[in-house]
Amino acid sequence: MKKKDLISITDYSKEDYLRILELAADFEKNPNQKLLEGKVVASLFFEPSTRTRLSFETAINRLGGRIIGFSDAGSSSVSKGETLHDTTRMVSNYVDLIVMRHPLEGSSRYAAEVADVPVINAGDGANQHPTQTLLDMYSILKTQGTLDNINIFMIGDLKYGRTVHSLLMAMSQFENPIFNFIAPDELAMPEEYKLFLKEKGIRYFEHSEINENINHAEIIYMTRVQKERFMDPIEYEKVKNVYILRNNMLANTKPNMRILHPLPRVNEIHPDVDSNEKAYYFEQARNGVFTRQAIIAHILNLK
Amino acid sequence: MPDSLKKKLKLKVSAINNGTVIDHIPSENLFKVISILGLQNVKTQITFGANFESEKLGSKAIIKLSDVFFEDDEINKISLIARNAKLNIIRDYEVVEKRVVEVPDKVIGIVKCFNPKCITNNEEITTYFNVISKNPLDLKCKYCEKITHEDQMVIK
Numbered sequence: 001m002k003k004k005d006l007i008s009i010t011d012y013s014k015e016d017y018l019r020i021l022e023l024a025a026d027f028e029k030n031p032n033q034k035l036l037e038g039k040v041v042a043s044l045f046f047e048p049s050t051r052t053r054l055s056f057e058t059a060i061n062r063l064g065g066r067i068i069g070f071s072d073a074g075s076s077s078v079s080k081g082e083t084l085h086d087t088t089r090m091v092s093n094y095v096d097l098i099v100m101r102h103p104l105e106g107s108s109r110y111a112a113e114v115a116d117v118p119v120i121n122a123g124d125g126a127n128q129h130p131t132q133t134l135l136d137m138y139s140i141l142k143t144q145g146t147l148d149n150i151n152i153f154m155i156g157d158l159k160y161g162r163t164v165h166s167l168l169m170a171m172s173q174f175e176n177p178i179f180n181f182i183a184p185d186e187l188a189m190p191e192e193y194k195l196f197l198k199e200k201g202i203r204y205f206e207h208s209e210i211n212e213n214i215n216h217a218e219i220i221y222m223t224r225v226q227k228e229r230f231m232d233p234i235e236y237e238k239v240k241n242v243y244i245l246r247n248n249m250l251a252n253t254k255p256n257m258r259i260l261h262p263l264p265r266v267n268e269i270h271p272d273v274d275s276n277e278k279a280y281y282f283e284q285a286r287n288g289v290f291t292r293q294a295i296i297a298h299i300l301n302l303k
Numbered sequence: 304m305p306d307s308l309k310k311k312l313k314l315k316v317s318a319i320n321n322g323t324v325i326d327h328i329p330s331e332n333l334f335k336v337i338s339i340l341g342l343q344n345v346k347t348q349i350t351f352g353a354n355f356e357s358e359k360l361g362s363k364a365i366i367k368l369s370d371v372f373f374e375d376d377e378i379n380k381i382s383l384i385a386r387n388a389k390l391n392i393i394r395d396y397e398v399v400e401k402r403v404v405e406v407p408d409k410v411i412g413i414v415k416c417f418n419p420k421c422i423t424n425n426e427e428i429t430t431y432f433n434v435i436s437k438n439p440l441d442l443k444c445k446y447c448e449k450i451t452h453e454d455q456m457v458i459k
Contacts, residue, residue, distance in 0.1 A: 008448065083426050106422040106446025125420050127447055192450075 004299045005112040007121045009130040009166040014173040016298070017137060023294035023303060024138045024287070027062075031290065035302040036065030042095040043069035044087070045122075046078060046102040051263060051285070052122050052131075056099050059292035063302075068095065088114045097300060100124075118299045126162055132262055133166040135291040136221070139284045140171075143258040144218055148175035151216050155182040156223035156243050156268055158189040163262045164223060168193055172202055179204040180213065184239040186230060209242055215252045220245065222261040222268050222281075240267075247272040260284050317350060322369040324391040325381075330354050332384040333364035335458050339380050339413060345371055359387060379407045383414060383440065384458060406437040414442060417455040421447035430459070 006012070012020075027033065041060050045053050053071060060067050068091075070076040077087060084107055091098060092115035100108050101122040108121035108128075123129040141147055152171065154164045158181050171177045179197065181189045181204065188206070197204050207213055214220060225243055230236040244267060245259065258280040261269060265281070273279050297303045328336050330353040342349060348369040357363035372392065381388055382404040392400040410432040416423050423430045423446055432442035432451065440453040 084422065085426060085428075102422075103420075104422045104425055104447075105418060105420050105449070106444065109446045110422050110426075110428060124422075125447075127449075 003116075003118045004301075005119045005121075006130050006295060006299060007109050007112055007119065007124075008128045009133045009170050012130075017134065017170065017173070020134055020291070020294045020298050021138050021141055023297050024134075024290045025142075026303075027290040027293040027297075028287075031062050031293070032064075033062070033293075034064030035297060036060060036063035036300075039065045039096040039300075040094065041065050041067055041296075042091045042098045042100075043067050043071075044076075044091065044098060044100045044102075045069065045071045046073045046076070046084075046100070046107075048072045049101050049123060052101060052129075055285070055288040056120075056122060056131075056292050058289050059296060060099075062289070063293055063296060069099075084111060085114055092116050097296065120295060120299065126160060128166060129162055130166060131288070131292055131295055132163050133170050134295060135284065135288040136163070136167050136260060136262070137170055138287050138291045139258070139260055139280060140219055142287065143280060144256060147171065149177070150174070150218045151178040151180070152219045152221055153180040153182060153214055153217045154189070154221045154223070155210065155245070156225050157187045157229060158183040158223070159187040160226075160229055161223040164189075164221060165193060167221065168197075172197065172200055177202060180207060180217070181205070182207045182210055182243065184208075184225070184235075184242070186235060186239075187225065210245065210249060212252065214249065215254065217253060217257050220253075220257065220259045222259060222265070224264075224266055224268055244268055244270055245273055246270045247276055250276055250278055253278065317367075318396060319348070319350075319367050319369050319393055320396060322347070322367065322371050322393055323373060324393060325366045325368075325378075325385075326363070326389045326391065327357065327360060327387045328364040328366065328381075328385045329360055330362040330364045333366070335384050336364075336366065336381050336388075339384070339458075340373075340377070342366070342368070347371060375405075376407070378402075379405050380410075380413060382406045383410065383456065406434060406440065408434050410434060410442055413459060414451065415457045415459050416444045416447060416449065417451040417457070418444065418447050418449040421449065423447075 057067055088111045097117055098119045099122050100111055102124050105125035105127040108124045112119040121128055158164050227236050257278050259278055261281040333353045351366040353364035354362050388404045390402040391398045412429050416430055431445040435441045435443050442451045
């Protein structure tokens, strides 16, 4: 049987998404299921990412699996000049599954070709981070009860933010989504994604600031506007405070509206939002563990 | 003097008995075409020339290969750098078939991914692109998923 990997969100069909989300709900009800007993998983983090690594390692531990690996390239054979090819071939001999984070784009697709065991992409540079997208979808499903007819406002860095691009692609598989983009000109949603929506006949709107339009939202998806993305530091100074979500903006938003953020946040969500019941980003991170358990179970056919 | 004879007298590269003539190659890409097709390994007679006058290209190169015939897959590799190349298949000094090159659906090797952060530019990996547009050329990297546009294309 051909091994299953998870490299790019577009590798999976709507049926795969729904199957994983169903498993995630099951793991949320009953997180400790020893389905990985006797199995070894490699956690290869060629660049540090504490949140993602801990989330995966928690998921593996709750499934009763054992973990080998490293948390940054400096403490691995990479520091001696070993190629990704050789590291992957070697580790692939030892384990049942590889979870990989790497700063270069396309690295996990390549590793999946080289490895005999399944590979899960835990982020390859600015390219893909599919487990984040699945946990975002699980958070939407959990808070809205459906993935159809969802009005999503994406705010912040829509140009470089891989999470918003992947979420857009995934949510476009469901019925009647509406997308609203709020970003500075420098960080606007790239044309290719708008073209993709147009071709699929999916409605989208663009706004230059956060205003009462957000009262139509089911989901507000915030991302960080990073200073280093701007050619001109003055431009950054001009917009840095425009895309901050504050509690007083939320008064007339829908009761079921929830705010998501892939984290870490800097200042784009004011701390006064945290106590609002519509703030969902910390629960979202918690959902990551269940979703990753589900992805592992799906890929290894454990359930 | 009949035209055909005039034409033959004007030939600057000698005619071949059997084989393939690749015509209308941009002069500057002659050696890349030779390399992509691996002609350095051909043991039969090869003649080639560059900087011939061409109405279409201004300057063109031509390659004549004795007893060498190409499959479509093989010859289409050169379409990326010799878009207007024409093949004349020669049998017994006569052109028996003319073919044009076509841009293939997949480009394997040959082209570098434009993205410096792509794994293929950092480790010894054969590049692999799906052709998402043929004119102008847009190549989507299987690995980093970025699109290399025609004006960014660099031959490996």
